[in-house]
Amino acid sequence: MNSKKLGKIYLVGSGPxxxxxxxxxxxxxxxxxxxxxxxxxxxxxxLASMPEDAEKIxxxxxxxxxxxxxxxxxxxxxxxxKEGKNVVRLKGGDPYVFGRGGExxxxxxxxxxxxxxxxxxxSAIAAPAYAGIPVTHRDHxxxxxxxxxxxxxxxxxxxxxxxxxxxxxxxxxxxxxxSMLPRNVNELMKHGKDPATPVALIERGTRPDQRTTVGTLExxxxxxxxxxxxxxxxxxxGGVVTLHDELGELR
Ligand code: SAH
Numbered sequence: 001m002n003s004k005k006l007g008k009i010y011l012v013g014s015g016p017x018x019x020x021x022x023x024x025x026x027x028x029x030x031x032x033x034x035x036x037x038x039x040x041x042x043x044x045x046x047l048a049s050m051p052e053d054a055e056k057i058x059x060x061x062x063x064x065x066x067x068x069x070x071x072x073x074x075x076x077x078x079x080x081x082k083e084g085k086n087v088v089r090l091k092g093g094d095p096y097v098f099g100r101g102g103e104x105x106x107x108x109x110x111x112x113x114x115x116x117x118x119x120x121x122x123s124a125i126a127a128p129a130y131a132g133i134p135v136t137h138r139d140h141x142x143x144x145x146x147x148x149x150x151x152x153x154x155x156x157x158x159x160x161x162x163x164x165x166x167x168x169x170x171x172x173x174x175x176x177x178x179s180m181l182p183r184n185v186n187e188l189m190k191h192g193k194d195p196a197t198p199v200a201l202i203e204r205g206t207r208p209d210q211r212t213t214v215g216t217l218e219x220x221x222x223x224x225x226x227x228x229x230x231x232x233x234x235x236x237x238g239g240v241v242t243l244h245d246e247l248g249e250l251r
Contacts (some may be wrong), residue, residue: 007034007085009077009108011101013094013120017043018130018206021121029118033088035080037073041092041099041232043207055085070100074107081113092232094122098148098175122146124173127205127234131212132247135171140239143170149177149184149235166191174235181235182221188237189217198241203233214244 010029015021039060059073080087095101108115124146135144195218203211215223
């Protein structure tokens with residue numbers, strides 16, 4: 001029997017990419033880690049700051065060019081903890097805002113492994129902020145909702161209630177929304193949202209090459225095509241987007 005003491009897993013949010021937006025705790029845990037399991041979402045600058053002597057496991061590209069599936073990522077985390085290692089599972093933004101951090105925590109807890117969560121600054125708020133767009137504002141939105149833009153379109157019962165979203169008077173922030181942008185804006189308009197509603201796409205938010213594209217529900221798909229908008233990007237919909245012109249990129 002393996003009597004070795006179990007290691008601990010830190011589920012650490014890296015924030016949206018600007019290294020100065022890492023929390024002090026995240027920075028310390030990264031610097032002290034024996035193993036870091038990461039993917040590309042934290043961005044080049046933060047990934048480049050991982051300590052040399054830590055074992056680094058790319059969960060996005062593991063075992064040659066194959067992508068590590070979620071079950072394999074979970075298994076690696078369990079195995080490393082069983083080896084007695086202190087492991088940082090580094091996740092972009094906040095670990096529990098999409099990105100499956102909750103599922104990883106469930107597997108670890110079920111395996112009797114000690115987990116500590118280190119919240120991070122989510123890109124859902126920080127990317128718009130750097131683009132001069134507050135997610136709430138007294139004149140524009142008293143509510144905000146975060147949705148996944150990448151639901152499987154063949155899924156019969158969408159978890160997204162497009163009817164409710166079209167009626168929603170607050171700000172809608174879509175994560176993972178680039179590839180399904182046409183479907184998402186069409187659903188909103190089909191369910192009655194005003195085609196003139198302002199929309200912004202913020203690519204690589206808080207990174208040196210952040211780029212913002214502003215339009216409306218009606219023209220944003222065309223603009224995104226023209227400008228070659230790519231993931232990772234935040235889609236933000238609602239009156240708050242008009243503040244981009246007034247506030248500009250604030251960083
Ligand atoms: N946990 C992350 C989100 C993971 S889902 C967070 O809290 O930020 C992955 C999605 O996050 C991407 O498809 C994109 O929509 C968004 N995202 C993450 N980092 C981003 C960044 N720096 N700029 C824009 N979008 C980002």
